[in-house]
Amino acid sequence: MNREALELFRVDPRREAALAIEDHVVCRECGASVADLYSHLRKTCESQLSVAEYRAKWSGAPLRCGKQLKANASYMANLRAADPARERRRSRRWYKLNRPKAIAKQKRYETAHPERVKASRSKTYSKHRTEILERTRQDRQAHPEKYRSRGRRSYANERERAKDRARKRYALLKAALQTVKQRLDPKITMAAALAMQGTTKYDMKRQLFPEQNITEKAYDNVKKFFRRKGSEIEAERQRLMALPLTKRNSEIQRARLRLNPTASTTTT
Numbered sequence: 052m053n054r055e056a057l058e059l060f061r062v063d064p065r066r067e068a069a070l071a072i073e074d075h076v077v078c079r080e081c082g083a084s085v086a087d088l089y090s091h092l093r094k095t096c097e098s099q100l101s102v103a104e105y106r107a108k109w110s111g112a113p114l115r116c117g118k119q120l121k122a123n124a125s126y127m128a129n130l131r132a133a134d135p136a137r138e139r140r141r142s143r144r145w146y147k148l149n150r151p152k153a154i155a156k157q158k159r160y161e162t163a164h165p166e167r168v169k170a171s172r173s174k175t176y177s178k179h180r181t182e183i184l185e186r187t188r189q190d191r192q193a194h195p196e197k198y199r200s201r202g203r204r205s206y207a208n209e210r211e212r213a214k215d216r217a218r219k220r221y222a223l224l225k226a227a228l229q230t231v232k233q234r235l236d237p238k239i240t241m242a243a244a245l246a247m248q249g250t251t252k253y254d255m256k257r258q259l260f261p262e263q264n265i266t267e268k269a270y271d272n273v274k275k276f277f278r279r280k281g282s283e284i285e286a287e288r289q290r291l292m293a294l295p296l297t298k299r300n301s302e303i304q305r306a307r308l309r310l311n312p313t314a315s316t317t318t319t
């Protein structure tokens with residue numbers, strides 16, 4: 052196998068499956084095509100890696116060809132079918148002797164295929180629902196303290212999470228309100244303030260449209276502005292009226308300055 056072909060296998064741990072190669076796997080170290088990397092790594096590979104090292108370096112790459120995997124699976128299935136009790140004993144014994152290895156293997160599988168694990172768990176649950184519920188009930192009766200402390204823990208956790216969610220929501224709302232406030236047209240605040248003081252629209256023209264020097268046009272602008280933004284001006288008037296006097300005056304002053312930054316503060 053040349054370097055480019057080997058490189059394709061090195062970058063894709065699932066290349067054998069993608070190409071539907073069943074009768075061999077490619078050693079990512081030396082490019083050899085073999086049925087089973089366990090003996091290849093031990094005996095003939097020039098890399099001298101152990102199986103664990105190979106697995107760590109080429110994560111997800113197959114160690115046995117598809118044919119062997121299938122043969123193993125059907126061999127095990129036959130054994131299980133022939134004497135299920137014996138197989139259960141055997142696998143329990145193996146698990147006892149190889150617990151860390153088994154847990155590591157399970158973890159590897161769970162991180163590699165989270166969706167498969169989820170599907171199989173929910174399948175198992177729906178299949179054995181009554182048994183599981185009954186066993187849990189018995190366990191709960193046998194160890195009430197365990198379940199009480201677990202319940203307390205999950206209640207406390209849930210409360211913390213709820214508080215956290217509320218805090219986040221509040222922060223979002225506050226930020227949204229802030230932007231609305233900043234975006235609120237100072238003209239609207241100003242118009243509301245002037246309307247509150249009983250100023251006529253004609254007299255508002257200088258303060259609302261200071262950049263318009265032609266009196267008639269400025270007056271037209273005021274009328275148009277009230278037609279377009281009438282409801283917003285009214286809402287703003289009610290908001291201002293509800294504010295304490297000092298806060299109200301400072302907001303009006305700020306709107307005045309935003310509208311006409313060059314205006315001197317002597318007008319107030």
Ligand SMILES: [Zn+2]
Pocket residue numbers: 078079080081082083091095096097098
């Ligand atoms: Zn090799």
